[in-house]
Amino acid sequence: MAVPALPEWDGDVAAARALQVTLAQQVSLQDELPAPLRYLAGFDVGFEDEGATTRAAAVVLDADTLQPLESQVARIPTRMPYIPGLLSFRELPALLAALDRLERQPDLVFVDGHGIAHPRGLGIAAHFGVATGLPSIGVAKKVLAGQHEPPGPTPGDRSPLRYRGRVIGTVLRSKARCLPLIVSPGHKVSMETAVAQVLRCLRGYRLPEPTRLADRLASRRDTK
DNA sequence: GCGACAG
């Protein structure tokens, strides 16, 4: 039987970039978090079938104990290739599918990737926030845009990430002798709150619990 | 024109 043609990406890089500029204007860097934070969530993506399938993982944790309460995995056919700067167009659909499967709606979301620390201010965490209206924070392992001085060696030490004269992120040492993380606001969160929340979620590992747990679910070669 | 470039 014929395989139904999958809706694919039109390859219009310029149009995608233009859309990012528009969406970036909708990003809010003002704190708009719910009164008592109850549920935190971590999101990450992995691939199967040599990249043909995109697998997104979502984990909801108790905001106070950081204990995982629920987790979901969503799989969808991969639509477009990885293009630096356009990551969200490739991975966001899967992340939204995983979000739909959650029973509890998170109060604050942590996404593996950048928030506003992006050439056009719309990394995947920011795009996720604007698309869902949920407060979000980006936690990346490498710099995409901007420059910075190396942060001190002690956990908690930080250094501003600057791009075109603006501070777009915070290079944070989350664990001794480990490469620092790049933290940036996604949506409805300030730079200060983004860093404070990541610090509050550290439990001895380089990655904060929400992202660490989602990471584990998204890239396990044996998730069935 | 040359290099950089999240996951």
Place this chain on the structure above:
DNA sequence: ATCTTGTCGC
């Protein structure tokens, strides 16, 4: 991201 075992260092 992904292909992959052992190995160096704290």
